[in-house]
Amino acid sequence: xxxxxxxxxxxxxxxxxxxxxxxxxxxxxxxxxxxxxxxxxxxxxxxxxxxxxxxxxxxxxxxxxxxxxxxxxxxxxxxxxxxxxxxxxxxxxxxxxxxxxxxxxxxxxxxxxxxxxxxxxxxxxxxxxxxxxxxxxxxxxxxxxxxxxxxxxxxxxxxxxxxxxxxxxxxxxxxxxxxx
Numbered sequence: 368x369x370x371x372x373x374x375x376x377x378x379x380x381x382x383x384x385x386x387x388x389x390x391x392x393x394x395x396x397x398x399x400x401x402x403x404x405x406x407x408x409x410x411x412x413x414x415x416x417x418x419x420x421x422x423x424x425x426x427x428x429x430x431x432x433x434x435x436x437x438x439x440x441x442x443x444x445x446x447x448x449x450x451x452x453x454x455x456x457x458x459x460x461x462x463x464x465x466x467x468x469x470x471x472x473x474x475x476x477x478x479x480x481x482x483x484x485x486x487x488x489x490x491x492x493x494x495x496x497x498x499x500x501x502x503x504x505x506x507x508x509x510x511x512x513x514x515x516x517x518x519x520x521x522x523x524x525x526x527x528x529x530x531x532x533x534x535x536x537x538x539x540x541x542x543x544x545x546x547x
Contacts, residue, residue, distance in 0.1 A: 380414050389415045393423040397433050398451075403443030452527070459531040460539055468532045475525040482518050491515035491522075 383392065392413035397404075410420035424444050427433035434447040459468065488494050491514075497503065498511035531538075 384414055389413070389419050390423045390426070393420050394427060394432065397424065397427065397444055398446050400445045403436055403438065403445040405441045405443050409444060452530075455527050456530050456534075456538075459527060460535065463531070465532060465535045468528050468535065472525060472528045472532065475521050475528065478521050479518060479525070482514055486511070486514065491518040494518070 387395070393409060393415060396409050396412040406420045406424055407417045409424065410417040413420060415423075424433060424435070427444075428435060432447055432450050433444050435442050435444050437443070463471070483489065486494055486497075488497070494511045494515040498508040498515075503511070
């Protein structure tokens with residue numbers, strides 16, 4: 368497979384601009400962020416002007432979808448954690464029965480217990496610290512970091528499943544009681 372050329376990239380951006388509004392592109396870029404980014408960076412990724420990005424980011428903040436923080440005198444934006452969490456819980460409630468949620472919780476707990484045993488570690492942080500130790504090969508370090516990430520994701524997913532189970536009857540009966 369050949370690497371993407373700048374013309375391929377430009378063609379893709381033009382197609383994206385044709386099929387998605389500036390607001391949708393700004394929201395799409397911002398909702399994928401794992402680290403806060405300034406409006407100028409988001410604008411570049413969303414193929415909009417910085418002022419357009421700022422306008423749409425303000426609207427997303429007003430909607431409770433995005434939040435902002437100051438970093439080095441510049442405003443940085445990222446997905447609102449509460450919005451993201453409630454969206455993920457809603458998705459679980461819409462797609463999963465209470466019984467399936469319980470089975471998912473057991474599977475996630477099994478995965479976490481297996482990592483604790485296999486790596487003799489109490490937490491993902493322990494694995495990350497171990498990856499940085501002298502004498503650990505690059506291959507081992509990559510494995511430890513990957514397992515630590517999987518472990519954190521499993522813990523987060525388990526917390527979502529537990530929220531969904533705990534509130535299943537209330538939120539499934541009245542979907543207006545959970546706003547996303």
